Amino acid sequence: MTDSGDSRPADTVLTRPGKRERLLGAAADLLYREGVEKTTLADIAQAAGVPLGNIYYYFKTKDAIVDAVVEAHVRGIKEMLASLDRRYRNPKGRLKALFRTLAGQHDRIAQYGCPHGTLCSELEKTGRAGEPAVARLIEIPIAWTEEQFRSMGRRDARDLAVEFIASYQGTAVLTQALREPALLSREGRRLERWIDSLDTSE
Amino acid sequence: MTDSGDSRPADTVLTRPGKRERLLGAAADLLYREGVEKTTLADIAQAAGVPLGNIYYYFKTKDAIVDAVVEAHVRGIKEMLASLDRRYRNPKGRLKALFRTLAGQHDRIAQYGCPHGTLCSELEKTGRAGEPAVARLIEIPIAWTEEQFRSMGRRDARDLAVEFIASYQGTAVLTQALREPALLSREGRRLERWIDSLDTSE
Amino acid sequence: MTDSGDSRPADTVLTRPGKRERLLGAAADLLYREGVEKTTLADIAQAAGVPLGNIYYYFKTKDAIVDAVVEAHVRGIKEMLASLDRRYRNPKGRLKALFRTLAGQHDRIAQYGCPHGTLCSELEKTGRAGEPAVARLIEIPIAWTEEQFRSMGRRDARDLAVEFIASYQGTAVLTQALREPALLSREGRRLERWIDSLDTSE
Amino acid sequence: MTDSGDSRPADTVLTRPGKRERLLGAAADLLYREGVEKTTLADIAQAAGVPLGNIYYYFKTKDAIVDAVVEAHVRGIKEMLASLDRRYRNPKGRLKALFRTLAGQHDRIAQYGCPHGTLCSELEKTGRAGEPAVARLIEIPIAWTEEQFRSMGRRDARDLAVEFIASYQGTAVLTQALREPALLSREGRRLERWIDSLDTSE
DNA sequence: TATGAATGAGCGTTCATTCAT
DNA sequence: CATGAATGAACGCTCATTCAT
Numbered sequence: 071m072t073d074s075g076d077s078r079p080a081d082t083v084l085t086r087p088g089k090r091e092r093l094l095g096a097a098a099d100l101l102y103r104e105g106v107e108k109t110t111l112a113d114i115a116q117a118a119g120v121p122l123g124n125i126y127y128y129f130k131t132k133d134a135i136v137d138a139v140v141e142a143h144v145r146g147i148k149e150m151l152a153s154l155d156r157r158y159r160n161p162k163g164r165l166k167a168l169f170r171t172l173a174g175q176h177d178r179i180a181q182y183g184c185p186h187g188t189l190c191s192e193l194e195k196t197g198r199a200g201e202p203a204v205a206r207l208i209e210i211p212i213a214w215t216e217e218q219f220r221s222m223g224r225r226d227a228r229d230l231a232v233e234f235i236a237s238y239q240g241t242a243v244l245t246q247a248l249r250e251p252a253l254l255s256r257e258g259r260r261l262e263r264w265i266d267s268l269d270t271s272e
Numbered sequence: 273m274t275d276s277g278d279s280r281p282a283d284t285v286l287t288r289p290g291k292r293e294r295l296l297g298a299a300a301d302l303l304y305r306e307g308v309e310k311t312t313l314a315d316i317a318q319a320a321g322v323p324l325g326n327i328y329y330y331f332k333t334k335d336a337i338v339d340a341v342v343e344a345h346v347r348g349i350k351e352m353l354a355s356l357d358r359r360y361r362n363p364k365g366r367l368k369a370l371f372r373t374l375a376g377q378h379d380r381i382a383q384y385g386c387p388h389g390t391l392c393s394e395l396e397k398t399g400r401a402g403e404p405a406v407a408r409l410i411e412i413p414i415a416w417t418e419e420q421f422r423s424m425g426r427r428d429a430r431d432l433a434v435e436f437i438a439s440y441q442g443t444a445v446l447t448q449a450l451r452e453p454a455l456l457s458r459e460g461r462r463l464e465r466w467i468d469s470l471d472t473s474e
Numbered sequence: 475m476t477d478s479g480d481s482r483p484a485d486t487v488l489t490r491p492g493k494r495e496r497l498l499g500a501a502a503d504l505l506y507r508e509g510v511e512k513t514t515l516a517d518i519a520q521a522a523g524v525p526l527g528n529i530y531y532y533f534k535t536k537d538a539i540v541d542a543v544v545e546a547h548v549r550g551i552k553e554m555l556a557s558l559d560r561r562y563r564n565p566k567g568r569l570k571a572l573f574r575t576l577a578g579q580h581d582r583i584a585q586y587g588c589p590h591g592t593l594c595s596e597l598e599k600t601g602r603a604g605e606p607a608v609a610r611l612i613e614i615p616i617a618w619t620e621e622q623f624r625s626m627g628r629r630d631a632r633d634l635a636v637e638f639i640a641s642y643q644g645t646a647v648l649t650q651a652l653r654e655p656a657l658l659s660r661e662g663r664r665l666e667r668w669i670d671s672l673d674t675s676e
Numbered sequence: 677m678t679d680s681g682d683s684r685p686a687d688t689v690l691t692r693p694g695k696r697e698r699l700l701g702a703a704a705d706l707l708y709r710e711g712v713e714k715t716t717l718a719d720i721a722q723a724a725g726v727p728l729g730n731i732y733y734y735f736k737t738k739d740a741i742v743d744a745v746v747e748a749h750v751r752g753i754k755e756m757l758a759s760l761d762r763r764y765r766n767p768k769g770r771l772k773a774l775f776r777t778l779a780g781q782h783d784r785i786a787q788y789g790c791p792h793g794t795l796c797s798e799l800e801k802t803g804r805a806g807e808p809a810v811a812r813l814i815e816i817p818i819a820w821t822e823e824q825f826r827s828m829g830r831r832d833a834r835d836l837a838v839e840f841i842a843s844y845q846g847t848a849v850l851t852q853a854l855r856e857p858a859l860l861s862r863e864g865r866r867l868e869r870w871i872d873s874l875d876t877s878e
Numbered sequence: 879t880a881t882g883a884a885t886g887a888g889c890g891t892t893c894a895t896t897c898a899t
Numbered sequence: 900c901a902t903g904a905a906t907g908a909a910c911g912c913t914c915a916t917t918c919a920t
Binding site: 103104105107108181182183187188190191192194195196204205207208209212229232233235236237238239240241242243244246247248249253256257260 | 438
């Protein structure tokens with residue numbers, strides 16, 4: 071569950087517990103709110119309550135932190151989707167719950183945009199480390215959504231999934247630009263009606 | 273129409289022609305492709321073929337350049353919409369043409385995202401200059417789209433406009449994330465069918 | 475009266491009248507209030523209402539402006555002393571009038587110090603142009619004062635002159651440091667009593 | 677006693693000893709000899725044998741260095757006065773010793789003026805940081821001098837103190853302007869006679 | 879003479895990264 | 900493992916000075 075995917079030190083008694091996690095959390099928050107370029111390692115260190123020099127024990131470079139934040143988001147997304155799978159058995163219910171979950175933070179989205187979409191945008195531009203990883207922030211929800219549509223018997227499941235996630239991402243962009251959280255709520259209602267209206271052979 | 277809104281030196285014969293424009297063009301391009309934070313004034317200077325120190329004759333600060341780029345985008349958007357108004361008399365035709373124009377650069381969008389959406393995202397985060405200007409990049413197309421829907425007799429014109437622009441912005445986000453320009457084409461076809469299917473009392 | 479000491483352009487109809495004088499006045503004011511290093515040529519140009527590039531027609535370099543300002547001060551001091559010579563026949567009266575004149579601007583002195591003393595200080599430090607000229611800002615008043623004491627029959631005229639001018643300069647330093655213009659008035663009264671009490675064989 | 681008043685890094689064994697002190701010393705020297713505006717951080721770094729970027733570990737900004745130099749001067753003045761208090765019991769002896777100490781560096785004063793007076797002058801002009809601190813460079817010696825006069829039973833102790841310090845400062849100005857260190861020696865002798873001649877009820 | 883424009887060296891400052899202990 | 904200190908390249912910006920007309 072907490073596997074980071076890279077060689078992180080074992081959680082022995084010697085390691086101050088949670089230090090890496092605190093760094094990751096602080097980094098995720100700052101990268102989201104301030105942007106990747108504007109966030110300094112000193113900012114992250116301070117926010118995490120970790121001495122600057124000590125960061126490098128946990129992360130080789132700033133890029134490594136960024137990568138780890140992306141990975142943390144990927145894990146978070148996977149966990150969320152798994153949770154939806156557990157809590158909802160019906161694909162339509164799952165889709166509606168997905169949007170509610172994504173759009174739940176509409177006030178933060180109005181300030182900083184979608185955490186995945188904006189991170190993706192910024193990283194693709196600056197072309198950090200030739201990361202293909204970042205695309206998963208978008209691809210994973212699409213794939214899961216596609217699966218739901220497919221289980222509803224839709225042949226055009228992929229297209230519908232793209233349309234669904236695009237609706238969320240696009241509304242997030244507008245919500246941030248116009249600083250109008252209500253946009254997400256309204257779009258949520260529209261999508262719910264749309265999903266309810268869909269033919270299903272299930 | 274081409275008034276920049278800030279005190280730029282008069283375009284006399286003495287001024288090497290287009291220097292400011294070249295700076296603006298280089299800045300717009302770099303800001304789009306590299307992001308605002310990552311783009312340096314030296315980059316802009318070099319791309320425009322202007323000595324670094326000379327930038328400050330045309331723009332007081334980097335922020336002023338960013339503002340000017342936003343303004344240039346705003347002007348460009350207005351001109352594009354005016355051109356659509358001229359070329360198409362039918363609101364449905366206009367809307368379809370808008371999407372075709374926006375999505376026309378799908379290869380660049382697959383690399384760098386929507387020029388307006390990503391700029392908006394980045395600027396809202398870093399909160400430069402308390403600019404409300406940047407929201408216009410999104411608001412103006414929405415307002416124009418709303419107008420088209422309204423002229424079609426739609427009471428829910430604003431909602432439809434938000435939905436329409438959000439579809440484009442969201443697809444742009446996905447297109448960039450997945451590096452799949454085809455997404456925009458497919459969404460274009462879907463929106464065309466949708467628009468054609470809309471009731472209109474015109 | 476208006477001879478500048480260096481080759482300034484003749485005051486023909488072609489030359490906008492007073493341009494050099496305006497530059498000099500603006501420079502003197504800014505050098506006094508902001509300090510030599512902090513004052514830019516652009517500041518001077520703007521304050522004088524003269525285009526930046528045009529300064530160089532009147533002054534070869536910034537140093538030349540500084541020199542010219544020193545010269546202008548020297549001229550001003552000489553004129554003031556000549557005026558005192560004309561208006562007062564009695565050496566004691568002359569000395570008291572000198573202090574009243576110097577200390578007259580006590581509010582400005584409380585903000586910026588003595589125009590001659592602070593200019594002298596700053597220029598001696600930065601060692602501009604190996605100027606010996608600047609010392610005259612101090613030497614000329616001392617010499618004049620010495621002359622007055624000598625005409626009073628004092629053998630120690632030079633020492634008394636140094637003491638007198640030092641009292642003014644020192645009080646000016648304290649006046650600026652403590653921002654207390656009253657210091658100069660009080661010192662003026664003390665010096666008047668002192669002068670009145672002096673033996674004179676005249 | 678040597679507490680700097682700002683958050684300087686603890687003087688642990690890890691810190692290369694004296695680095696901050698060397699920076700402060702180099703800064704004080706350069707600020708005195710070259711003036712505040714003319715002194716660059718690179719100059720200070722080089723004079724202290726510290727890499728440019730490392731300055732910022734010890735001082736946040738150039739202004740902070742200037743402030744620290746002022747504070748160092750204030751501390752130095754206080755220590756000198758405390759030393760005089762210890763070494764001399766008689767107020768007249770103390771006053772004479774003060775002048776001797778201040779004027780001791782007459783050769784440097786002939787080149788750069790009084791370290792306190794000229795710093796004060798320059799800082800009051802450029803209005804750095806709204807510092808009232810700088811006035812203490814002048815006020816503290818005046819207050820101490822006043823105390824001596826008061827302990828001699830003088831009612832006009834403040835005026836005498838102002839006169840005394842002004843004499844020093846004014847002579848320092850003349851000494852620098854005329855590059856004549858002897859002026860300070862002569863003024864020292866005059867002030868000694870003056871002090872010896874003063875009535876005292878002690 | 880007059881002037882807007884151009885130029886480049888240098889300024890204060892930041893920051894990812896490394897080092898010594 | 901931990902950490903204060905060190906480092907240097909680069910950033911945004913300024914400015915005296917020069918140029919072209």
